[in-house]
Amino acid sequence: MHIQDLRWFVVLAEAEHLTDAAAVLGTSQPTLSRALRRVEDAFGVRLFEREHRGLRLNPYGRIVLEAARAGTAAVDAASQRIGALVDPDSGTVRLAFLHSVATGVVPDLLKAFRSVAPSIRFALREEPSHLIVRDLESGEAELGITGPRPPRDIFGWHLLERQRLCLYVPAGHPLAGLERVSLAEAADEPFVALRPDFGFRRVTDELCQAAGFTPQVAFESTDLTTIDRLVGAGLGVAILPAGAVRNSDSGATPVPVQGIEARRDIGLTWRLRGELSPAAERFRSFVRELPA
Incomplete structure (x- = not known):
């Protein structure tokens, strides 16, 4: 049984006449009869009662008709969704x-x-x-x-883009006025950082380790804007990509970190x-x- 057999079954159930349904479908009566036979074979029961003037659905047929309408509608909906996905102009x-x-x-x-x-x-x-x-x-x-x-x-x-990494410090911090900073100068500072399961957190931890210290993390977040604002509030310092937080008014000041490894691709x-x-x-x- 194919999906087309179910579509034809729906038309036949609505027309209740083999010849009329075949005409609507643009097929021959024998071809439609074979399709109906495949549907009945699949369910193992007769679905129509044959009458002098045509066909009439029996209780089994009514059950199959309900399922056939729902099934063909679901297939059509899936086809439309897939078509939208693969359309290069509207996918x-x-x-x-x-x-x-x-x-x-x-x-x-x-x-x-x-x-x-x-x-x-x-x-x-x-x-x-x-x-x-x-x-x-x-x-x-x-x-x-x-x-x-x-x-x-x-x-x-x-x-x-290749992002330069900066040490963000609160306004007025002793490191705020430097053109570049060595991370070793921030070894004793509390850090505000991303959570350990973030890839960028591993990058910043490795930079600190290369500078000879393990950062003292005062707070962990999942959001760079939150980190920027907490630094601006004086909670600690943070390593962030330059320009990662746009239009910030937190007061946090970025200072470029020394070293060719202080970047992120x-x-x-x-x-x-x-x-x-x-x-x-x-x-x-x-x-x-x-x-x-």
């Missing part, structure tokens, strides 16, 4: 991105892309880097904006062994063609 891009780029890189890219493809929608996931990798591997996300770069043998990569990534939807491929191509 959906499943994009995962870091919390720390939610106020800068991501809105800038989406705004620029929507100016050329306004009908394409986005299913967005804001999460830590290890969950972005997991979702790309499972197919929950097609594209990710993350850093650092995931394994080269599994994921493609396009560099979006942010890029667009995707699974190499996977096929992107047309909408996602269009977005990836758009991003890769942007001027550096």
Whole structure:
């Protein structure tokens, strides 16, 4: 039994006449009869009572008719949803991105892309880097904006920006007036940081360890804006990408950190062994063609 058999069964049940239903469907009476036989064989019962003037659904047939209408409607709805997803002009891009780029890189890219493809929608996931990798591997996300770069043998990569890392300090702090700062100078300061399960937290911990100390964390957050405001309130210092928090009036002052390792690469990534939807491929191509 095929889905078309169920569609034809619905028409036959509504027409209650084999010849009339065949005419509506544009098929022959024998072909429609074979389709009905497949449906009845699948359920193991007769679905119609044959009468002199046509057909009449029996109790089994009424049950099947209800299910056939619901089933064909569900298949049609799924087909429409899939059609919308694979349409390069009005499909959906499943994009995962870091919390720390939610106020800068991501809105800038989406705004620029929507100016050329306004009908394409986005299913967005804001999460830590290890969950972005997991979702790309499972197919929950097609594209990710993350850093650092995931394994080269599994994921493609396009560099979006190289962010300078800064030590954010409260206004009036002794380090606030420096052009650059060595992290060792902040060894005795309380730190406000992201939670340990965030990839950027591992980056900052490694920078502190390279400077010879383990940071004394006074508070952990999942949000860069919260960290910026807590630093501005004098709770401690923090390592953040330059410009990560836009239009901030917290009073926190960024001071560039010395050393070539004091940076973070942010890029667009995707699974190499996977096929992107047309909408996602269009977005990836758009991003890769942007001027550096």
